[in-house]
Amino acid sequence: MKILRASEYKTMPWKNGGGVTVEIAIHPPGASVDAFEWRISMATVAQDGPFSSFPGIDRTLAIIEGNGMALAIAGDEPVALTTKSTPLPFAADVPVDASL
Template sequence: MRILRAAGYRVMPWKNGGGTTTEIAVSPDGAGLDDFDWRISMARVETSGPFSSFAGIDRTLSVLEGEGIVLDIAGQPPARLTTASVPLTFAGDVPTSAALIGGPITDLNVMIRRGRMTHGVERRPLSGEIRIMPRAETTLVLAVNAGFTLLTDDRPSLGPLDTLILDRGSPELRLQSLGQGLLFVIALDRLAANH
């Protein structure tokens, strides 16, 4: 189990130069935009416009704060995403543009390399006591708008936007929310090698 503090995240420009993204975690460690297996980040979207294109990448997007966006993904009807929406998965190499509904937003962006990884993003209310059973190779737990305390012997606390990383085989996680918010549970698995 590892705890990543929000203060230590890396801020970098978007691939298309249209804004900045805050990288929470990437695998392998230190990988760049062209060679990661998976990447979890948050982006501040200040204006409507096109998304960066990522060849061979599948993405899942969630709105963390702000009124939301409408995504125009080529070949699909427009998708309206707000803080109440379920996470939306789409191909990162399909032309996509976003229109802000009412001012800037912050989004959570999960990207995986197609054919190498699979992933799932679960959005849960953060309130009371929560149990999480990490079944994936890597599970990330991110709290938004409130923190939580791990119900373990040393009872560490995580603040808003801090991240917990768990490996497969970790025991069931019990946590106590420190207020009302959202919890995102991101499951990442490597596909078996093709022979």
């Protein structure tokens, strides 16, 4: 078992440049955001906008604090997410637009 300490998390710009994410863990260790098998991260979403695309990756999103957001995934009707919602799985290589 490995203890993950917040002081060791990696802070970086979003792939699309629209914000900042905190990478908690990535596999394989040292992989880039363009070539990973799995990744756990947290992001503060401060404005409406598109999600970054990650071809070949499945994404699961959970709201851990705040007022939530609505996600329009692949042009479908927006799905509202709040801290009370169950985590939402979706493909990370389709267009996703978030509205706060």
